Amino acid sequence: MDTLYKPQGVENRWQQTWEEEGLYSADPDSSRQSWVYCFPPPNVTGNLHLGHALQISLGDVLARWKRMQGFNVLVQAGYDHAGISTQNVVEKALEREGTSRQALGREAFVERVWEWLHEYGGNIVHQFRSMGASMDYRRIRFTMDEGYVRAVMRWFVHLYERGWIYRDNRIINWCPHHETSLSDLELEDVDMDDALTTIQYPLADGSGHVSIATVRPATILADTAVAVHPADERYRDLVGKEVIVPFVERRVPVIADERVEMEFGTGALKVTPGHDPTDFAIGRDHGLPELTVIGPDGRMNDAAGELAGLTQDDAAKRILEWAAGRGQIEKRESYRHAVPTCERCHSRIEPLISLQWWCRMDDLKQPAIAALNERKVAFHPESQHRFAISSLEGAPDWNISRQIWWGHQLPIWYCPDGHVTVVETAPDACAECGSTDLTRDPDVLDTWFSSELWPFATLGWPDETPDLAAFYPGNLQTTAREIIRLWENRMIFAGLELFGEVPFTDVIIHSTLLAPDGRRMSKSLGTGIDPVEEINKQGADALRYGLLKMSSTQDVRFSTGAINEGRKLAIKLWNVSRLILANAGDEVPDARPDSVEEQWILGRLDGTRETVEKALDGFSFGAIPIALYDLTFEDFCDFYAEAIKSRLYAGDANARATALAALEQLLKLLHPVMPHVTEEIWSYLPGRETRLIVAPWPTAQPTWRDRQAAETMDRVRSAVKTFRRSGVLVTAYDAETVRIFELIVGAPTDGGQGDVEAERTRLQKEIDRGEKMLANEKFVANAKPEVVESERQKLERYRAELDALA
């Protein structure tokens, strides 16, 4: 073994070896029980940042643990085509070349996207490998590969035949830049400064006016009513009358509706069903006309008459000038409010009425809600479970059509008579009239429509494959909070609808990693950090360890401290392994722990095994790095290794064999978190034929947890600490304690020296405290017996130590 541990070479070598030897591969024919981690396929054009790395660290620790437990583990690898995102990236590349999507035309553009993907896509798999993610790289899937497209088409037709897909003219979120509709979940609210203008709408009977506040004067042209709250005393008499809309001078009714906020503005609302979601809802309920004056490009359309072609700002200016000329403008104040924007390009969303395809949610979501209530799927932590249920309950019908070019084109064909044919592959003739003059719907599906099939489409569905039989349903899913509604919930209802079974049983909602300055870590903000950067600096094991440590709370600010700790742990492990292996010999004798310190370390190893198992079973990862770090540094290196050193040098066969056994156990416990360094050390152990990655996880060894040994070592710790702190040697202990003490501190000869007085004061304080507690009757009566007993023992020990000093 090299003197220095160099992660770079070691990690690369094992990543290749594991993969080449097929140790990452899941076997559908295996008789072993399967365990499936349904890893979220990242965007094909993307790059991992540390947030993703944290996610894969958590899942991979579990996957490696399950693999060691003998499960037939599958971690599915792959990519998502990520519709709008990918289209965006390629469009920007075209822009740099001085051309555009429109100039190329649809077919050529899609061709270009594929070319682009082959050239630049897929960096993420490289990043996964660098992290030591134990995915099955032989079965990488893409949401646009041939089999997957078949699955999407089958699913669409299935839903259509169930009557859950329909077409309707409704108000949708329109992105003027992408020129497509977006679901509510694809929006991002941004605070913007606007002007809030209060305009008078004269009453048609000339008896006065109603004042109305608006931030979008351009939409005045599409007003079809004015609404007030039914309980609003100020306007009660006006309901049923008519007012005259400024500029267009149209007479519209005053109506009453509870959706109006009495406290906002003047308490009167101009109703514009064509350009506002709330107004749309009010309009439908009151049967108001739906006028559209803004086109898909965000400019005024032909219905805007003399303002047609103007931008909304210019139109607003003209309208306000008109109103000002008649003294109808009351005031104009600055106003900051949240405005929905496109999460991809941050263009201001235009609510427009548009003919779109929708997926009805009622029948899909009910079984999913029931499954969550029965905990067939459990979200961790619990608070997110409740959130998942409530967001399913509130899920509105889903706008699934997008007016972009990259994605799964809807399997819908129209004949000249307007009949609709929905089939998986291109039909020869219209299903209704037999016409062969068919046109395919140009829209593509929302990306998440295909994502929701991931747990089974990757296994070959809609075909009945051995993979599907072996690996569906799966077990684990990991994700960020904001993805629950977009993806997890939808995978659950899709799985239930097609198989009657949930696709996984546990979902870990992991922490959001913030940049060091406290902002979100994201590519668009420029705050993302490439995990490979950190791997190059400190190693993949160190990174995995550090991310695990950062995974415990809801949000955590990234700092290199935890990763640094991981690097230290790897180096420490390497060095103590060198100590043991350099003195071990080549044979593998049976371990026979014949001393207290050996019995104790085996007990500590078994205790840590239990701690780790409990943490992994409960999906609370934070405790694991701490437990492993303390075990390795304090117990294994500072005490155990120091105590047995001399026996190792002397060639004591039992000590050597026990040391090897203890090291083996330690490596196993560390492997899920730090796979590379442990596998490397493992390869130096004499007589090991299997790789550590598939070595059996240790079983419980209660006989190792010897209480006597633990108590003796507690006394040793105490004595060592006292001696190092004050130079005082406490000799009151039994021979065993003294023997181990001398092994660790090197047999001091000048016992009783040092700052005895300070030590005596310290001990007296402890004794006083202990006596006070034990004299407290309520404490003795109410506290747990173990607590009282431990207080008693401590008091006893302090008294003995004080006696020895006297």
Added chain:
RNA sequence: GGGCGCUUAGCUCAGUUGGGAGAGCACCAGCUCGACAAGCUGGGGGUCACUGGUUCGAGCCCAGUAGCGCCCACCA
């Protein structure tokens, strides 16, 4: 407006059924002793956000206050 969460050492954070305030980094001092200077040993440093309550005992439980973060929502 609704939901979730956070506030502990200079920094990043642990602290799981209430029982002596912790780790890493940073800082200071000492140490090359046959695994480890990418190290070891020791040390300084905290009104556990604030107020009240429950309790023999509260960082932990309850109520409230303040500040911060994230997600959601149809106040134009």
